[in-house]
Amino acid sequence: MRLVNRQPERGARFLLMLLPFIVLVGVYFFGSTARLAGNPDDKLLPSASQMVAAIHHAALEEDGRSGEYILWADSAASLKRLGLGLAVAALLGLAMGTVTGVFPLARATFSPFMTALAMIPPLAVLPILFIVFGLDELSKVMLIVIGITPVLARDIEQRAREIPPEILIKAQTLGANSWTLVLRVVLPQLLSRLLLSLRLMLGSAWLFLISAEAISATAGLGYRIFLVRRYLAMDTILPYVIWITLLAWLMDFALKGANRLLFPWSEGART
Amino acid sequence: MSFIEIDNVWQEYGHHVVLERLSLNIAEGEFCTLVGASGCGKSTFLRLMLGQERPSRGRILLAGKALPGEPDPGRGVVFQRYSVFPHLNALDNVAIGLELPRAPVLGRLFGAKKRAAREEARQLLEKVGLGHNLDQYPAQLSGGMQQRLAIAQAFIMRPRVLLLDEPFGALDPGIRKDMHALLLTLWQETGLTVFMVTHDLAEGFNLGTRLLVFDKTRNDPQAPNAYGARVTYDIPLNADRQVARARIADIAALQPD
Incomplete structure (x- = not known):
């Protein structure tokens, strides 16, 4: 079947919609963990717990x-x-x-x-x-x-x-x-x-x-x-x-x- | 003196002559059907009658007076498309015609007056067969129903002249026949003068009491726009219908109110 004619099914559509978000979040935290492992004081890519603490404070x-x-x-x-x-x-x-x-x-x-x-x-x-x-x-x-x-x-x-x-x-x-x-x-x-x-x-x-x-x-x-x-x-x-x-x-x-x-x-x- | 006098009317756009030397006398209550090839000035003629455009030369008299130079409630119109207001439901599309002339500041009536206007609109809508569609918006109506709505909208104003620009051009043949019956009924009851542009020759012959054929009498192949169209045939039709209508009017006049 040609690509222009292929429609996602209902469930697949939902997963496809989430996919870029999941990838973005995944890539971020992968990078964040790697940088923080190298330098715990790194500020560029804060971890989730650091951000939660900052939100909590704000x-x-x-x-x-x-x-x-x-x-x-x-x-x-x-x-x-x-x-x-x-x-x-x-x-x-x-x-x-x-x-x-x-x-x-x-x-x-x-x-x-x-x-x-x-x-x-x-x-x-x-x-x-x-x-x-x-x-x-x-x-x-x-x-x-x-x-x-x-x-x-x-x-x-x-x-x-x-x-x-x-x-x-x-x-x-x-x-x-x-x-x-x-x-x-x-x-x-x-x-x-x-x-x-x-x-x-x-x-x-x-x-x-x-x-x-x-x-x-x-x-x-x-x-x-x-x-x-x-x-x-x-x-x-x-x-x-x-x-x-x-x-x-x-x-x-x-x-x-x-x-x-x-x-x-x-x-x-x-x- | 006839109801509508068209006296040596020309319509030109720059060097493009659309209508030339057009002279007609129309009696009140006539049902004129306008036929002719595309681009022969039928719709231009209708726009002149509507006041949307003014003739380049000549004059048009309505009941002895110069035709008003812009559209007004005395002349109703139904177009092939875009005749009804998309943002109003069927009932308000018709009732607005009662509201606008009476409310020059707010454009709407309130309270008992509003109810009276809506009731009058409802009765007319029932007559044209839209009694069950009062709450629907035009987008929810079929093409035929939209044109019924547009006709009801025009008739609520009780105009003396009704102008129809291919009103049924986009409709199925069966529905078109129903619309013809509706239009003839309303015409017979109200005594108004109708001009109807149509591409359908049979429609022109069946409906009208007078068929006007628009065509160019002169043609210069080197300059196709140099000469305009005129009325080449002016055929009285359906004389029996006019007699019948006159009788209806007589009977109505005899009846005590």
Whole structure:
């Protein structure tokens, strides 16, 4: 049988899915054991027990200096910035994308402008943000907003333009004015696309968050891993990276679920 | 004076002439079927009637007044595809036509008004045979059911003109026959004027009271776009149907409300 026609069976599919993870973990601990056998003080590939101890210290013990549970305080700080940034970016992107997507006059005015803005590398304006908005929360949230909004807006505009003109004409023959056309026909369809775009932008949002935290912060997941980097504390960095990955995956999963729950028509409509 | 007057209408896109010297008078209540080869301006003509495009030359009068230059509730439309809103279930797809004109700010009604709109929509959906599919989204409906929904959507507005752009082109022959019966019933009851583009000549002959054939009368092989199409045949059909319909209207007029 040709390779393109060979399908894994159910059980095999599950095992195949786990395989790369198992290999990765296996290779890591093989290397870790070998290095620690050569030098018990090696910091590069910490053992499982060292990482568990570090997590225990970060998550379940009060920090001596601040009296907080570091991991949870860091997570709360980061998620607050991320959530705020994503929410603002989603609102702005949806509004701008819808307006430019639906109204030809707005498209002629703002669409090329937005395309140009989207070309600016967001990290290049980070110094400006720090200067203008200070080193506090605002500049970090702004970096996410500035990084995500133009891409979201362009994506939403594209989706709005993909709505068949027949639909817009039909709405007008049913008595819609420009505003109710957007409100009842265009926006509901775009909201579903917005959730999808947000899922795709999650990676970039985390990138901007961690970058901003690395440079200036007093708490946050990105701040922590860059702080402990000075002590080569891989036993803290690795669990933090896994934790960030898990959070990102959970957010993706939640957005996917929300789309299915809120817009039951969207899954079937794509066929 | 006739209901719709088309007076020396031309439609050109740059050097591409699609329609030329088109003049027609259409009486109210006529069922016009438009046939002709592909690219002969049938759909262009429909877009002109819809207000989606404006003629390059000439004018179109509707009941003595210039045709509005953009789509409005007075002219209903059913396209071959994408006629219904994918994000609304069947009931709301029809009820939205009652909500939009009455709610210019929010686009939706609430409370008793909303219930009344939905009830009216439900009755119409039952009439077109979708009484059991009120909660379903268009993606869950078959092609024929989607077109029934689109027709119900158009009729809820009680338009004076209905424009159909190959509405049954994608349907099976059997289902198409059911749709013809449905359309004729609704047409006979409402007295509206219909323009229907079709590729199916038999459909054109069976349904219409007037068959309009679009074709080019002049052709330059060196410049195929230099001349546009005109109506080359204008054939009155099914006179009995119009008489029957007039009688229905008379009887309806005699009945006390």
